[in-house]
Amino acid sequence: QQQVKQSPQSLIVQKGGISIINCAYENTAFDYFPWYQQFPGKGPALLIAIRPDVSEKKEGRFTISFNKSAKQFSLHIMDSQPGDSATYFCAARGGNQFYFGTGTSLTVIP
Amino acid sequence: DTAVSQTPKYLVTQMGNDKSIKCEQNLGHDTMYWYKQDSKKFLKIMFSYNNKELIINETVPNRFSPKSPDKAHLNLHINSLELGDSAVYFCASSPGTGGALGGYTFGSGTRLTVV
Numbered sequence: 001q002q003q004v005k006q007s008p009q010s011l012i013v014q015k016g017g018i019s020i021i022n023c024a025y026e027n028t029a030f031d032y033f034p035w036y037q038q039f040p041g042k043g044p045a046l047l048i049a050i051r052p053d054v055s056e057k058k059e060g061r062f063t064i065s066f067n068k069s070a071k072q073f074s075l076h077i078m079d080s081q082p083g084d085s086a087t088y089f090c091a092a093r094g095g096n097q098f099y100f101g102t103g104t105s106l107t108v109i110p
Numbered sequence: 111d112t113a114v115s116q117t118p119k120y121l122v123t124q125m126g127n128d129k130s131i132k133c134e135q136n137l138g139h140d141t142m143y144w145y146k147q148d149s150k151k152f153l154k155i156m157f158s159y160n161n162k163e164l165i166i167n168e169t170v171p172n173r174f175s176p177k178s179p180d181k182a183h184l185n186l187h188i189n190s191l192e193l194g195d196s197a198v199y200f201c202a203s204s205p206g207t208g209g210a211l212g213g214y215t216f217g218s219g220t221r222l223t224v225v
Contacts, residue, residue: 034213043114043200043216044153087151091213096141097158097166098213103151 003027004092006101013108019077021104023090026071032093035064035075038103039086047088048075080108113137116201116217123191124225131186131220133201141165142184143214144176145200153200159184191224198222 005024013019023033034049050057050064050073057064063076077084085108090101114135123129135142143166144156157176158166164176173189184201198221202214 036213038151041218043202043218044214045216046213049213089153096160097143097155100153103153105151 002102003094003099004090004101006090006104008104009102010105011107013080013106015080015082015108015110017080017108019075019080019084019106019108021075021088021090021106022072023074023092023101024070024072025092025099027092027094028071030092030094030099033064033066033073034091034093034098035062036089036091036100037086038089044089077106080106082108082110084108113215114201114203114217116199116220118220119218120221120223122223122225125191125193127191128187128189129191129222130188131199131201131222133184133186133217135182135201135203135215137203137205137215139203139205139215140181141204141206142178142181143202143204144184144186145202145216146170147198147200147219149197157184157186188222191222193224196222196224 035047036044037047038044048062061078066073088104091098116133141160143158159178161181162178175187178184198219200219201217204214
């Protein structure tokens with residue numbers, strides 16, 4: 001059973017546009033929500049993370065929006081650049097491990 | 111300087127063979143993991159060790175056996191390799207007992223191809 005549902009599976013955005021990736025979860029015990037960025041041939045790398053007592057966190061062009069009541073969170077990439085082309089994973093912490101979404105392949109077209 | 115290093119990066123082998131993947135971290139983290147990433151990029155946890163003690167053992171075939179000689183190393187041995195074992199295997203580490211704030215640090219992966 002997939003603990004964290006992620007959409008879309010793939011996303012194509014023009015340079016300068018906004019990329020939005022959504023995740024949803026059911027387990028209310030989850031207490032920490034990171035996003036990972038993975039480039040081809042590399043391992044996932046922590047990009048940005050949020051705790052559920054905060055509704056939004058921004059780091060540069062990357063913003064996490066968190067809706068605790070809806071059990072949803074999303075990653076927004078502003079002014080998307082070709083260098084942002086990668087696979088993005090959301091995750092949620094439950095107990096002593098993280099549960100990952102299924103990934104979104106983002107392509108930013110110049 | 112690499113934080114989590116895995117060897118080899120690529121591994122091509124025939125069905126039925128036994129192979130090992132090695133992982134080392136120099137971050138001083140207490141917990142290490144093995145993840146399998148399939149062709150659809152789905153990340154699935156296989157094992158987790160905290161200070162050499164197995165704490166997560168997901169449902170994987172017993173042909174897969176992790177070994178942690180010390181808290182900086184977690185190796186993965188696979189017996190009787192099958193075609194379905196072809197995937198990218200990632201080692202990761204984290205501070206504390208796992209699930210620590212700051213998340214995981216992943217290695218760059220080992221692409222295993224079974225022919």
